[in-house]
Amino acid sequence: xxxxxxxxxxxxxxxxxxxxxxxxxxxxxxxxxxxxxxxxxxxxxxxxxxxxxxxxxxxxxxxxxxxxxxxxxxxxxxxxxxxxxxxxxxxxxxxxxxxxxxxxxxxxxxxxxxxxxxxxxxxxxxxxxxxxxxxxxxxxxxxxxxxxxxxxxxxxxxxxxxxxxxxxxxxxxxxxxxxxxxxxxxxxxxxxxxxxxxxxxxxxxxxxxxx
Amino acid sequence: xxxxxxxxxxxxxxxxxxxxxxxxxxxxxxxxxxxxxxxxxxxxxxxxxxxxxxxxxxxxxxxxxxxxxxxxxxxxxxxxxxxxxxxxxxxxxxxxxxxxxxxxxxxxxxxxxxxxxxxxxxxxxxxxxxxxxxxxxxxxxxxxxxxxxxxxxxxxxxxxxxxxxxxxxxxxxxxxxxxxxxxxxxxxxxxxxxxxxxxxxxxxxxxxxxxxxxxxxxxxxxxxxxxxxxxxxxxxxxxxxxxxxxxxxxxxxxxxxxxxxxxxxxxxxxxxxxxxxxxxxxxxxxxxxxxxxxxxxxxxxxxxxxxxxxxxxxxxxxxxxxxxxxxxxxxxxxxxxxxxxxxxxxxxxxxxxxxxxxxxxxxxxxxxxxxxxxxxxxxxxxxxxxxxxxxxxxxxxxxxxxxxxxx
Numbered sequence: 001x002x003x004x005x006x007x008x009x010x011x012x013x014x015x016x017x018x019x020x021x022x023x024x025x026x027x028x029x030x031x032x033x034x035x036x037x038x039x040x041x042x043x044x045x046x047x048x049x050x051x052x053x054x055x056x057x058x059x060x061x062x063x064x065x066x067x068x069x070x071x072x073x074x075x076x077x078x079x080x081x082x083x084x085x086x087x088x089x090x091x092x093x094x095x096x097x098x099x100x101x102x103x104x105x106x107x108x109x110x111x112x113x114x115x116x117x118x119x120x121x122x123x124x125x126x127x128x129x130x131x132x133x134x135x136x137x138x139x140x141x142x143x144x145x146x147x148x149x150x151x152x153x154x155x156x157x158x159x160x161x162x163x164x165x166x167x168x169x170x171x172x173x174x175x176x177x178x179x180x181x182x183x184x185x186x187x188x189x190x191x192x193x194x195x196x197x198x199x200x201x202x203x204x205x206x207x208x209x210x211x
Numbered sequence: 212x213x214x215x216x217x218x219x220x221x222x223x224x225x226x227x228x229x230x231x232x233x234x235x236x237x238x239x240x241x242x243x244x245x246x247x248x249x250x251x252x253x254x255x256x257x258x259x260x261x262x263x264x265x266x267x268x269x270x271x272x273x274x275x276x277x278x279x280x281x282x283x284x285x286x287x288x289x290x291x292x293x294x295x296x297x298x299x300x301x302x303x304x305x306x307x308x309x310x311x312x313x314x315x316x317x318x319x320x321x322x323x324x325x326x327x328x329x330x331x332x333x334x335x336x337x338x339x340x341x342x343x344x345x346x347x348x349x350x351x352x353x354x355x356x357x358x359x360x361x362x363x364x365x366x367x368x369x370x371x372x373x374x375x376x377x378x379x380x381x382x383x384x385x386x387x388x389x390x391x392x393x394x395x396x397x398x399x400x401x402x403x404x405x406x407x408x409x410x411x412x413x414x415x416x417x418x419x420x421x422x423x424x425x426x427x428x429x430x431x432x433x434x435x436x437x438x439x440x441x442x443x444x445x446x447x448x449x450x451x452x453x454x455x456x457x458x459x460x461x462x463x464x465x466x467x468x469x470x471x472x473x474x475x476x477x478x479x480x481x482x483x484x485x486x487x488x489x490x491x492x493x494x495x496x497x498x499x500x501x502x503x504x505x506x507x508x509x510x511x512x513x514x515x516x517x518x519x520x521x522x523x524x525x526x527x528x529x530x531x532x533x534x535x536x537x538x539x540x541x542x543x544x545x546x547x548x549x550x551x552x553x554x555x556x557x558x559x560x561x562x563x564x565x566x567x568x569x570x571x572x573x574x575x576x577x578x579x580x581x582x583x584x585x586x587x588x589x590x591x592x593x594x595x596x597x598x599x600x601x602x603x604x605x606x607x608x609x610x611x612x613x614x615x616x617x618x
Contacts, residue, residue, distance in 0.1 A: 042616050049525070051612040072529030079527015086615065090522050094224035095217075102212040107527035151527070 039208030244556025341390030541599025
């Protein structure tokens with residue numbers, strides 16, 4: 001089992017507690033978390049990613065209870081095992097495409113030798129020396145996918161990866177995520193309110209009622 | 212990729228702000244560098260040139276002027292004194308040695324100094340060619356004089372009346388160069404040395420050819436039955452009691468004035484010290500403003516970068532690495548500022564020396580590096596750390612989840 005999230009409960013305001021369904025994913029499994037904006041989808045993602053400590057319950061990734069890790073241990077664990085893709089690409093603008101990926105490698109002190117194959121597979125090898133400002137939206141999103149994968153994570157989390165893309169690009173990005181996750185045998189969770197993604201992954205949970 | 216490269220990339224992503232901060236800090240540090248260099252060299256030179264001279268005696272006037280004109284050859288002499296008074300003083304039991312100086316002429320701005328061979332011994336002068344003067348109108352050139360005017364042993368030249376700016380030429384008596392000194396690194400480099408007799412005979416109206424061929428005095432005073440004058444006397448004390456008694460004794464005699472080089476120079480530095488302190492204060496203000504500039508630049512950039520920092524955390528960076536990332540930015544900035552500042556300081560001195568090829572400033576050298584300059588580097592790093600501490604602490608406390616969900 002890659003991911004076990006049990007009895008997760010969370011609230012910002014004690015009067016509005018919410019419980020999150022248990023999530024269990026194995027290597028290569030894929031899951032879609034659907035929900036309207038404000039339904040707490042991103043909160044779930046943050047909790048699974050080790051960015052936000054839940055009020056109750058625990059998150060285990062590859063058998064490690066991530067909230068028992070202290071400070072920088074958790075940062076390193078996250079860098080190594082979890083790849084996160086955001087709604088906006090959030091690539092570090094002062095660095096080139098290649099340097100963004102090298103930085104991910106540097107922070108976990110590993111050279112995974114994946115920079116070249118990933119950039120080639122995602123069709124952005126020619127842009128490796130490019131500044132982020134010269135990339136198109138679709139290219140930028142692919143760079144952020146490459147960066148999320150470069151440390152060979154066991155778990156890939158994507159937060160609204162298709163929100164700012166047109167139909168064609170949205171489908172391409174979801175396919176890309178699925179293919180890459182399979183290839184590196186990682187578990188994939190896509191959090192979205194985007195109905196276009198629904199048909200791609202059958203394993204779904206819905207948060208905050210039918211959307 | 213490493214932390215230094217990462218910080219560097221963020222710095223050059225904003226070349227204007229980075230450049231301005233480096234320049235501002237460099238300006239402050241350049242002023243400090245110039246001050247340190249000038250002060251050190253002036254003090255060194257001043258002490259070196261005055262070494263072995265306990266007391267200077269000359270005509271009444273400003274004691275500082277007497278010292279500047281007779282020891283450092285930068286100001287005008289206070290006037291002349293009677294040879295008889297001078298010779299009387301040489302018989303005083305408190306005087307160990309007395310060197311007479313006769314000033315008043317120049318060649319292309321370089322002072323012609325009439326004296327005896329003791330003056331060469333005082334600075335243990337060595338010759339690069341030729342030897343010391345033997346007859347009237349024999350001269351010895353200081354190393355730099357020979358370099359600048361391009362004359363060598365055996366050549367002739369005609370001196371001009373006056374010090375620095377000349378009025379008329381003494382064309383009746385050409386000087387003959389008998390020797391050129393080796394580079395001394397002191398006041399001798401810029402002087403033309405000759406006998407007291409040369410100075411006298413140059414200014415005489417009638418010419419007595421017999422005396423012009425006679426050998427000159429190599430020690431003490433020239434022997435003459437005429438009424439003659441000298442400009443000043445350099446005196447070495449026989450014993451410590453002389454330091455107490457001799458100046459008082461001389462100053463009480465109406466025609467003469469005694470001045471101690473060490474006393475006058477420390478008085479001069481005291482006067483200059485006010486100016487130096489003022490400039491130093493200005494430099495420190497500039498450095499503080501530069502530090503504030505760096506602080507504000509980092510603090511402002513942090514607002515835009517909170518997101519970048521949160522992304523770095525999701526990539527595996529620890530809080531301490533973010534702290535280091537910001538501090539490194541400040542430190543890289545200030546180290547660059549220090550290096551540029553020291554370079555500008557030296558460059559400024561090069562230009563200053565180039566524009567003044569004679570006089571006090573021309574003796575300075577820009578190719579001197581002091582260990583105080585390493586301190587400048589150290590101070591700069593401290594400024595960088597101080598300026599980046601608060602922004603770095605903010606970076607350390609970045610709440611990733613909150614940052615990432617805010618957009």
